[in-house]
Amino acid sequence: MLTGRRWFFPSALLHELDPDTARAGRRPRRTARDWVVDFSCFLLAVVVGVTAVEALADNPHVPDGLAVVDQVIGALACAAVWLRRRWPLGLAVALTPLSVFSDTSGGAGLIALFTLAVHRPFRYVAWVGGVNVALVPLYYWVRPEADIPYLVAVLFAGLLTVAVVGWGMFVRAKRQLMVSLRDRARRAETEARLRAEQAQRLAREAIAREMHDVLAHRLTLLSVHAGALEFRPDAPPAETARAAGVIRESAHEALQDLREIIGVLRAGEPDDTGRPQPTLAALDTLVAESREAGMKVSLDHRVEDPAAVPSSVGRTAYRIAQEGLTNARKHAPGTDVTVTVTGAPGTGLTIRVHNPPPEGEVPPVPGSGQGLIGLTERATLTGGRLEHGPTPQGGFEVRAWLPWG
Structure with missing residues (x-):
């Protein structure tokens, strides 16, 4: 000056x-x-x-x-x-x-x-x-x-x-x-300048969490179907075609999600013109995708009107259920996974993903635990809380509570 x-x-x-x-x-x-x-x-x-x-x-x-x-x-x-x-x-x-x-x-x-x-x-x-x-x-x-x-x-x-x-x-x-x-x-x-840098860092962390939540789910679906083709080369042509179609669709969706996230990073600001973010109403579709991949998933949906749930709370609940199913698919394949969603306005929204212990020994998966850390931060930012850990019976449970005013 x-x-x-x-x-x-x-x-x-x-x-x-x-x-x-x-x-x-x-x-x-x-x-x-x-x-x-x-x-x-x-x-x-x-x-x-x-x-x-x-x-x-x-x-x-x-x-x-x-x-x-x-x-x-x-x-x-x-x-x-x-x-x-x-x-x-x-x-x-x-x-x-x-x-x-x-x-x-x-x-x-x-x-x-x-x-x-x-x-x-x-x-x-x-x-x-x-x-x-x-x-x-x-x-x-x-x-x-x-x-x-x-x-x-x-x-x-x-x-x-x-x-x-x-x-x-x-x-x-x-x-x-x-x-x-x-x-x-x-x-x-x-x-x-510090506030701008902090906002940029928080935005990039949010994008990284979104990338992990989306791509982990897509890639695990792709891995499950590719493994089925590898271990069952004598499968009927119809089943092989269906698995190949799921692989192609999962790869296409993962590539589309990755392209959108990279576009946001290049633009330097959130992109509101892309596909709509998932909400609690999309939980049935998520469970259906997991069932198509061969998982045994039971959905206990006790929310009467999922569309009434605030978008931020519903999106967080969806990501928690998605991460729970992804972890169960990786660490406890072949088990019966139960997803329970309960809640009402004024009492909050509770999400529980539980799976029993797997049969036999499962090889460790590198990089495990990062998604749960991100989900804990996401739940805290919305004013809720998230707990996860093994159950007394040897299984694993992810339980979260989110505010619903």
Whole structure:
């Protein structure tokens, strides 16, 4: 934001806005604006000093020797204005007592007090500013004005000092506000980027879970029918044709699902134009597919109106039943699998997939358990819970409860 316009901002503000420079501890270089402001302050101090020289010549209370010393002190004070950025506190403290005895250093003293209010905390400004205000009566007692009453001169000088301090504190507060807004904008950008990355990560995790749930079911069906053809080469032609048709259909469906998921990944956002997501009403079709693959599946569907189940809850229930059937097909082939779905609005939806222990030894399947982990996360996101594990009789059970308001 500051690129190309750095000359417009004070170096102190750029130092606070640039974290690299601040961490390195380097003094900020003067910008073009700093040179203009410093030269203007120096010129203002000189103008005030020259005006004071003319007033000294007309003041009968000031001897000629003291006037010369006053002018020398004023010239040194004006030259010291160039050091106000490096040592604001030291310069203000040094010029405070000099301004009592030197008329020509009054402008430099006010500029030093203003710089102190801009660059240092209030506790320093309060001490130095308070001393300046307290010395005003002493100054006009030592250097009385010929044309202005004492009380009026004291009040005017005191108000001028307070105004300079207030102006400096206002500038400091404005700079701090600008730094605060810049930090807030930087934090907001960082948080927005992190939220976008988190949303993208969650979306990809959801797509990965969907890919696992869909493809695992399709590929296990394909594996079952391919295994039947392998171990029964003497099967009747009609049965062989039916198994080949199921293999072709399962491969086509798996390829279609994979193509849709890859399309979503390439687009970078959810695709709502694809095929509709399965709901609880599609559970009968899922069980029919499993039966066609040779599984023994019993469906106990006690939900009177499956279409009334919310789409997110119904989709989660479908995926749980699908994963349970897929796991039973892989780890307990040939067993009787029972799928039970019960529930009503207000009490929630309960899904239970149970299978007894398989007969004989089943070889381990690599990568097992990932689908159940994803289902547990999916159920938790919907506000429900999922439990799974072996039963006392040696079988396996997946049981989930999902909220249905």
